[in-house]
Amino acid sequence: MQPYLYICEELSAGGVPDIATSTCFTPALKEPAPFAKSTGCESEVPHEKLTIAQARRGTPAHRPVRVYADGIFDLFHSGHARALMQAKNVFPNTHLIVGVCSDELTHKFKGYTVMTEAERYDALTHCRYVDEVVRDAPWTLTTEFLKKHKIDFVAHDDIPYTSAGSEDVYKHIKEAGMFVATQRTEGISTSDLITRIVRDYDIYVRRNLQRGYTARDLNVGFINDKKYRLQNQVDKMKETVRTVEEKSKHFVYRVEEKSQDLIHKWEEKSREFIGNFLELFGPDGAWHAIQERSGRMLQALSPYSSPRGSPSSSPTRRRSVSPDSSPASASISNSSSPSSLSPPSSPSSPSSRQKRTRASRKAASTYK
Known part of the structure; x- marks a missing residue:
């Protein structure tokens, strides 16, 4: 097989190959060295002794x-x-x-x-x-x-x-x-x-058994063959256990990482929820402001009602008692009237005593 020859066609100034325009590459690969001829060196150049x-x-x-x-x-x-x-x-x-x-x-x-x-x-x-x-x-x-x-x-x-x-x-x-x-x-x-190789003989024998060599190829006896194969199986199991252990460690690490991430997100959401709740229902929150506004609106729409017995009661709810009517008739009249909504005057009030005095005087004059 002929070697690959790379010939430099152009050289830039100074003898340095121009990579952009030349085809000068690394030296050619060397062919395998030839074997010496049985007759020895047959060079035409005279062989003179060199110092x-x-x-x-x-x-x-x-x-x-x-x-x-x-x-x-x-x-x-x-x-x-x-x-x-x-x-x-x-x-x-x-x-x-x-x-x-x-x-x-x-x-x-x-x-x-x-x-x-x-x-x-x-x-x-x-x-x-x-x-x-x-x-x-x-x-x-x-x-x-x-x-x-x-x-x-x-x-x-x-x-x-x-x-x-x-x-x-x-x-x-x-x-x-x-x-x-x-x-x-x-x-x-x-x-x-x-x-x-001699020191690690067992290792190399087991490796070659795994790669398909027979015990006969390796000059290994029947008992040693079974021993090496059993050791190979044990090593495979150890490797499997080691692999599962590494995967489980990786899984646990990922779970811990995810759990920490979820806890962090939960804390952020909790703080956000509490802040929104306080902003809405707190002392200075929007809910109290809405209640105050609705209360003012209801007071503005509904009439004001005075308390019972108040002197400022509506005159339509009071009945004047004529001097000719008896107290009983006045009482019956007041009770049967649908518009008598105000309670009777207190006995201790001055108007009641005056009415009783007038009634007693009238009764005495009639009797005489």
Whole structure:
């Protein structure tokens, strides 16, 4: 597959691309690094020995410094990538060659790997710092191997690498002045990753059982299989309970929030109702003003009535008693008259005594 090529067609003054009028974008994606040929490097340029001083000053474009880095690269991680980045940038013009040991050599001198050699080869080809991959690389570098691939320098961390009966497999490279040191990335290595998996073995087994792997795929016995599945069910129940608990807490919080809101609104409405009631029925309210106005209107429309026995009684309601009539007839006349509404005069009043005196005198004269 050909890489995507982005070509800058225009440059503004000063060599800065004009984003508005140019089609200059980020550099093209790099193709996977090729595998080295079995016959080695076949460059037509004569391979002359370079010193570190010459390499640091920079070399012509047609003669890059060929730097070699090797390893197992099992479970390829950021520590591997950082080491290769340092090897790529150790000189201004570098062609990085990475050698990957086969499964046979690795199992013999270091131990069993997680990834197969084909997987490890392919992982290295996709690292952006790698220009070429050597498959089935030797455990110890020989002069013939260095000449075959026209290697100028070998990059590796400076810690002595004890293996294959040697205190340091890079000792002869260091003595030849072909060694350049890189720095290890602390806290990350293939051994650290495997240690995590072994330490949390039960967790990863249960996770893979949940994802559809069988106990046979995971090399798990019948009893352990049932145990892990039971633990998974328990974890699901715990998660369900935790979810319900969180939802209930959220619901209770919402109910409390709503209740506080309702209480606040109720208090506002109560104060408003009490204020309106006092404004209408209070001492200075509109209801008392209406009652006072209606009372005045009724007094203006109805006649004024004087109390009983008042001297200002209407003359039509009083009857004058003639001197010729007897008290009895006067009483009968007053009682039978429909217009006699006023009560009789009090005996103690002066007019009554005068009437009785006149009546007695008249009776005496008649008798004589």
